[in-house]
Amino acid sequence: MSYQRPPMPLPEELASLHISNVEPDASHKLPNLTAPSVPIRRPPALPPRFLGNSTNSKTLCSARLNTSEMSATTQADNIFQSPISTDAPLGIFSRVSHPVPLPANTTISGKATETNKFYGNMLIGDQTNPAWTHPYSFFWSKDAYAGLAVSYISASQRVFGGGNPPEYFFGPAGLRSFVFGATDFANVGQMSLGFTNLTHLQAHVKVIKNQNQFILVPLVQGMGFASAVYYNMIPSLFSPIGYKSVVGVTSPRSGIQKYKIVLQNNVTWSLYVTVPSGQSLALALSNANQIVGNKSVNGCIFQLVPDTNSAIDAAAGCYPNSGTLSGSVSGTTGQYTISYGLSGSSNGGKTLMYACPHHVASFTSAMASRRINSSLDSVTMGKMTGYLTSTFELQVNVPSQIGFDPYSAISGKSGPQYSADVLNNIRAAAQSEANGNVVNESNVDSMYFGGKILAKYAWTLYSCQYVLKDSNLVNTLMGNLKSAFSRFINNSQILPLRYDTTWGGIISSGSSSQDFGNSYYNDHHFHYGYHVLAAAILAKVDRDNGGNWLSQNRTWVENLLRDYSNTNSADQYFPVFRSFDWFAGHSWAKGLFPSGDGKDEESSSEDVNAAYAVKLWGNVTGNQNLENIGNLELGIMQGSLNSYFLYLDNNTVEPAQIIPNKVSGILFENKIDHTTYFGTELQYIQMIHAIPITSISSFIRSPTFVDQEWNEKLAAIVNNVQDGWRGIIMLNRALSDPSSSYSFFAGSSFSNNYLDPGQSKTWSLTYSGAFI
Known part of the structure; x- marks a missing residue:
C-alpha cells in the first residue's frame, strides 16, 4: 500500500538567541532526597444447543428471531487473568526469522515483542521517528543536540491543509522543545539506544554511553511529566527552540529544585530536578540553548511539564514506570x-x-x-x-446483550422481526448465494480478501440457519464453507502463513508490499478478525446441527486470535494485545514500518469487527473472559471512535474545521487525513469506517451520526456510485433508515454489481429487513 500525502516541510526550530546565564536560586543547591528506584521489571465449550428441526418449507410466516447466547449477567473478577493458550503455534506454520531484526540493546526476557505499539517507531529503521505518549512525543536526537528529544505541540501550532473543510491537519514534525542529553557524550557516535520493559502499556528507553552511564526515560502513555533519570552522567538539557528565561522558584520540598522556563516560542514550562540524598547538583545556563549540571549524578530525576499550576508540585519527584x-x-x-x-x-x-x-x-x-x-x-x-x-x-x-442476531440502536427497534414478504426475498437471494463458489472466491493471495469472502458466506449461512431455517441451504453452504476454510487450516493458500520467531507472530509469506503489509504486521486485526468471526458463525451453526467442527479446528482459529489479541503475558509466543491500545481506546494498524506521524488506523469499523470476533469466538467456545474482553473493547470503542474517528456535528474533541468531514479518514498519532491508502473517492473515505455492516455496527455508529453523514456527505453521491461501495452505503443506511435500505436491496432495479466482494444480498436483506 502507499500513502501520498506526507507532512508539509517546516523549519525545525526557532533560531537560537543569545541570552545571559541564569543562576538558580541558592535554595535549590541543598538536595537531600532518597534516590528513586526504577524496577527492571481453556475453558470447556458450551454444550450443543438444540433449536428444533430445520425446515425447507416454502410457506413462510412472520417470525421473531432470537438466537443470541450472550452472557449478560455473569461477572468475572479480572477478565485478563488467564491466557487463551500457552501452547506453541501449530507446526503447519514454518518457523522463520523476520527481515527486520530487534534493535541492539533490547531486553525481551523470553517474551514476544510488540509491533504495533506507541513506541514502535523507536525499534525500527534509523530509530529517530517519534513515539507519542500524549501529550508529548519523544525521539532520538542525533545532531549537535544529542540525546532524547521531547516535543509538545499546542493546538495553536496545528497545520491545516487546503479545502473547506480542510483535508487534513498535523503537528509540525521535528520540533524539539527539549533534549535530555549529557556532557559525557563527546559525539553522537558514543550514544546508543537501549530498551527494557517492553509491554503493551510501557517501554523503558535508555540513552546509553556504556553499561554504567545512561539516561533512562520510561515511556507511559498519558505521563504528565517528561521524565528522565540520569545515571552517572553530567546532565545537559538542550532546547533547540532556545531559552528565553530560566528562573529558580520555590521548591515543593527539600531535595527538589524547581525552575520556571520560558522558551523563545513563549511556551512556559516547569522543570523539577530531584537530586538523591547525599548528592548535589547546580544547574546553569551555559548558552542560549543549553542548561548544564556542574557534576555527575546517579539517580537524579529531571521532569518537565508545560504548565505552572502549583497543584502539580504535589506530584514532583514521582513518575509512572509501568x-x-x-x-x-x-x-x-x-x-x-x-x-x-x-x-x-x-x-x-x-x-x-x-x-x-x-x-x-x-x-x-x-x-x-x-x-x-x-x-x-x-x-x-x-x-x-x-x-x-x-x-x-x-x-x-458494553454490548453484552448483542449477539449474532441483527441489532439496531434505533428507538423502538427491540429486536429482529421478519414479515413473510421479507422472508421470501431473503430466501430468493439465499437460494442463489448459498450455492456460490466460496472455495474458488477465497482462493486469493490475501488473508484480508480471503477473510472477507469467508465472512460473507458465514453471514449468509447464519441467515439460512436461523432466519430461513432451511436445512438444504444450510447443508450445501456449510459444506462449501468448511472446504474453503480447510485450505487456510491446512495452510495451503497461495501465500501460506509462517511463525516469525523474531518478534513473535503469524505472518504472511508474501513480501512487505503484498496483502497490505501483513508480513510486517500491518492490519492483522483486520485480516484475522474476518477469519475468526467467520469461524465463530460456522462453529455455532455446525454445533447446532450436531457437528464437531469447533473441536477439530479450535486451535488453528485461536492461533490467529492469539496473534492479534493475546490476553496475557503467560503466552510467550505472541505479544499481549498486539493491535488494541487500551489507553488510546482503539487499535493501531501499522506494524514494522517507520512513520513520521506515528501509528495509524484507517478502518475503525474493521477494528470493531475484530473485537466483535473476539466476543463471538469467546461465546462459542464458552470462554467467558474472552467474550467479555471483546465486550469491553467494544464498549470502549463506542466512546473513543465517536470522539476521534466519527464526528457528530456537535463533536468538540477534534478541531471544529474538520468536523464537516464526518470521519477522520486515516487517524495517525500526529495527523488526521481525510483520505484512504487506496484512493480519494468520497465513498472510500466515508465507508471504510462502516465496512462491514454487521449486528454490532449500530452499537458504534449511532442513528444520529448515520443520518448526518447521509445528509451531509452520501446522499449527493450515492446515485453516481455504480460498484460495491453503493451496497455498503445503502446497507449502512439501515442503521438509521432500515426501510429505505431494505427497499434498495429488494427493489427490481438492484444489481449484484452493487455488492462489495465481502457482502451478500442475503445478509443485506436479513439485516435491513429485520427492522422495517
Missing part, C-alpha cells in the same frame, strides 16, 4: 483499570497523568477528586486533563 490492566464485566457495565507502577516519591504520593477526552467521559466518580486545573493539548486526541493519581478507573456501557 501499567497494569485489569477489568470486569457485569451485565451491560464494563469496568477497567490501568494501574501505574510508580518510581520516586512525591508530596502527594501520586504522579501526574493526563487523560484523553474518552477517558474523562468514562471515569468513575472516584477520579473526580484527583482532577486538577491543568490541561494540555494532544495533536489528534483533543485536550487532555490533568489528574494526580496512580490509576485510571473507568466504566463503560
